[in-house]
Amino acid sequence: MVGAVPYRTIGRLTLYWRTLRDLASEGQTYVYSHHLASQSRVTAAQVRRDLMVLGYSGTPAKGYNVKKLRMHIEAFLFPATEQKAVIAGVGNIGRALLKFFVGRRPMLKIVASLEVNPDKFDRMILGCPCHSIENAKSVIHDEGITVGIIAVPDREAQYVADVFVGAGIRGILNFARTSLNVPSGVYVEDIDLAMSLDRVAFFARQSLKEDQPASPKSKSPDASKERKP
Amino acid sequence: MVGAVPYRTIGRLTLYWRTLRDLASEGQTYVYSHHLASQSRVTAAQVRRDLMVLGYSGTPAKGYNVKKLRMHIEAFLFPATEQKAVIAGVGNIGRALLKFFVGRRPMLKIVASLEVNPDKFDRMILGCPCHSIENAKSVIHDEGITVGIIAVPDREAQYVADVFVGAGIRGILNFARTSLNVPSGVYVEDIDLAMSLDRVAFFARQSLKEDQPASPKSKSPDASKERKP
């Protein structure tokens, strides 16, 4: 169960979990790898490979027990005890995220927000107490927060990251378009909206080009590039 | 210049472009691969490998000409003529995205939004005309829109995707937690906020475990897993 969990596997387990949740609510008791696969747009082999990390086996010819598999994924993926998060920045993106995340996971809660703007801090925002960034360290310590979300303007992102790291945060979800400098041991996941949109636009153009090709290079409509592999 | 552009390279080129833009505004005329690398948290070799797709070469001992490299990236990555996008759903996330993207790229514009809610459509929202989703096809056709953003509730996402595809859209940025079913040739990029937060929380816990280990397995503080590789 220890050591070197493939990064992408973690993400896909979330997808499988959602399918299992839905299946359970439909009363299904067993599921095959190929069904989980089709719901997540991966191959059945990929699903089975991913599930290896759980140490739970399905039964041949019957598939996986929906309830048990779901519980194993939860045990692996979700915190055993409540894990707390904080969000820095309650501008447009920050508020949207706050609203989106609130009440989503019982074991993973955003318990505070942080702001530089005195108009915003020292009151509740979307059901969440908003503090001055200057009090970040004590808030994070006192609450035992381990996850930080950065939704501040780009130029403030590194400062916030430093505050987060200094206060003991070990995982950062970063919406700023800045490569954060953090010590090894702190995990950073970037969500770069502008980059994503650029990429979609790029591949959309490519797709159009291939439709009316001056010189059709590809021998067959290759589906392998349509998706993030 | 044709064929098989590595998916991740596209994203990184955006990062390099930002660094080049900043360098240009500082008056720098040349830059080394290792500088671009450090600004994007990749290796210098990675940068040079990525830049190979551009067909532009730097000069040894001098590096890359900031202005020229930037222009080559723009020519490769950005649309030559204005490319248009539409966003479906102007709820919390949708409005935040609209506000975020507006006026960001001169060649890539969100020119319309779509809604099912009659309270919202047929008026301007954040400077952008909002139409009924029922008129989507004509709006998309008439405007020549090629990129669609999905920011609607999960259960409506597939419907919107079908509308998009039917209207000729070739690239979709999907914020719904649904695996969209689209024909090959249409590029989909998913931004799954819940998954990302789960993943950050997971690695944050892992990091904490490794700090106070009952059984320290890893021989050395392995930095290779700190980032999405």
Place this chain on the structure above:
DNA sequence: CATTACTTGTGAATTTATTCACAATGCGAA
């Protein structure tokens, strides 16, 4: 001009991720 100390571009090696392919298994039908 020759030397030094850097760089770049890229073939090859390596690492990481995915898919293949098949033995082993268990269910259900006869």
Place this chain on the structure above:
DNA sequence: TTCGCATTGTGAATAAATTCACAAGTAATG
């Protein structure tokens, strides 16, 4: 019970992405 069939788990093969490592090149220096 026995057979047939569709499934699982996983070693091995493949594919994709990254890094290594070094020849070749350029600028700066004396």
